[in-house]
Amino acid sequence: KGLKSLKDVYKDNFLTGTAISLRDLEGVRFELLKKHFNAVTAENAMKPSELQREKGNFTFDGADRLVNAAISAGMKVHGHTLVWHQQTPAWMNIKLDSGGNIVYLSREEALGNMRNHIRTVIEHFGDKVISWDVVNEAMSDNPSNPSDWRGSLRKSPWYYAIGEDYVEQAFLAAREVLDEHPEWDIKLYYNDYNLDNQNKALAVYNMVRELNEKYQKTHPGKLLIDGIGMQGHYSVNTNPKNVELSLKRFTELGVEVSISELDIRAGSNYQLTEKEANAQAYLYAQLFKIFREYSDSIARVTFWGMDDGTSWRAEESPLLFDRTLKAKPAYYAVADPDEFI
Numbered sequence: 653k654g655l656k657s658l659k660d661v662y663k664d665n666f667l668t669g670t671a672i673s674l675r676d677l678e679g680v681r682f683e684l685l686k687k688h689f690n691a692v693t694a695e696n697a698m699k700p701s702e703l704q705r706e707k708g709n710f711t712f713d714g715a716d717r718l719v720n721a722a723i724s725a726g727m728k729v730h731g732h733t734l735v736w737h738q739q740t741p742a743w744m745n746i747k748l749d750s751g752g753n754i755v756y757l758s759r760e761e762a763l764g765n766m767r768n769h770i771r772t773v774i775e776h777f778g779d780k781v782i783s784w785d786v787v788n789e790a791m792s793d794n795p796s797n798p799s800d801w802r803g804s805l806r807k808s809p810w811y812y813a814i815g816e817d818y819v820e821q822a823f824l825a826a827r828e829v830l831d832e833h834p835e836w837d838i839k840l841y842y843n844d845y846n847l848d849n850q851n852k853a854l855a856v857y858n859m860v861r862e863l864n865e866k867y868q869k870t871h872p873g874k875l876l877i878d879g880i881g882m883q884g885h886y887s888v889n890t891n892p893k894n895v896e897l898s899l900k901r902f903t904e905l906g907v908e909v910s911i912s913e914l915d916i917r918a919g920s921n922y923q924l925t926e927k928e929a930n931a932q933a934y935l936y937a938q939l940f941k942i943f944r945e946y947s948d949s950i951a952r953v954t955f956w957g958m959d960d961g962t963s964w965r966a967e968e969s970p971l972l973f974d975r976t977l978k979a980k981p982a983y984y985a986v987a988d989p990d991e992f993i
């Protein structure tokens with residue numbers, strides 16, 4: 653078909669990626685994947701509950717199939733995710749006490765569970781991945797005081813079991829493993845959503861800046877956190893100016909930025925009116941003009957899926973291809989943003 657390849661359109665700007673699952677590794681889906689994308693993120697297969705559902709029993713088969721297929725097709729793989737409060741087995745943070753009550757593990761136990769998961773998983777995949785979401789979605793949605801970012805980490809059981817330094821501890825654990833493998837070049841990311849909200853963006857900015865400044869006191873010139881993943885789960889009401897403001901702010905930190913989970917909710921009930929389809933396309937075009945402008949600090953732009961039919965938000969038709977894998981106006985807007993604006 654005459655469609656431009658998105659990875660070719662943006663090859664001088666950033667990696668163009670998509671979330672994938674095992675179903676994407678065959679037939680027309682794999683053809684679409686190979687045509688447009690040069691980077692992939694496992695949508696679910698590399699999450700804590702998929703890799704270590706029971707303590708000490710690591711199950712890598714599904715993830716290995718995804719990673720090996722992507723690499724054989726010449727794609728880069730981003731690892732998602734090592735530490736999160738969702739899709740994470742309860743045993744990592746809590747247990748039943750003698751009276752049968754649910755209690756948090758001690759700091760020592762929970763830290764041991766976190767460090768073992770991080771070490772085992774990073775060592776398993778090695779430099780088959782170019783980067784990891786070491787911690788995902790730790791920051792509360794609208795921090796009342798962005799300078800007190802530690803006080804905004806309370807949404808995760810890791811916070812209550814380990815303490816307010818659990819994010820720092822996760823990155824220190826990952827960094828320790830990478831320091832044992834200087835031949836690898838793997839970037840360590842903090843990944844979160846709603847970072848177009850300026851309170852949350854400022855809280856994340858403060859956390860990354862403070863943790864990197866503290867780390868550099870003992871490791872001059874090195875970073876603890878290499879990158880920030882802005883998830884990009886947007887809607888047609890998202891203001892691209894806020895996205896740009898946050899991109900600009902994160903760029904000042906000297907870390908790389910990735911748009912890690914881009915989709916734009918536009919419709920309802922699994923369909924888009926023509927007006928909704930055009931509004932969605934227009935915002936995609938606006939965003940890609942901004943991403944192109946910031947491509948010096950953007951490493952990767954990853955769509956959270958290829959087509960509406962398999963999107964986690966299918967009923968809102970957020971992606972570039974429809975459920976018959978036909979290109980939507982949104983695809984043409986990304987392939988040629990200047991045509992749209």
Ligand code: G3I
Binds near residue numbers: 738739883
């Ligand atoms: O694998 C089981 C299957 O065995 C079972 O039959 C089926 C029905 O219960 O569930 C399947 O697991 C589902 C899994 O996706 C794999 O399809 C889970 O129920 C479902 O909750 C899970 O949803 C994923 C969601 O994360 C869970 O938090 C979505 O696919 C995935 O797109 C979404 O991705 C997250 C990112 O990781 C982090 N950022 C937000 C983003 C959207 O929530």
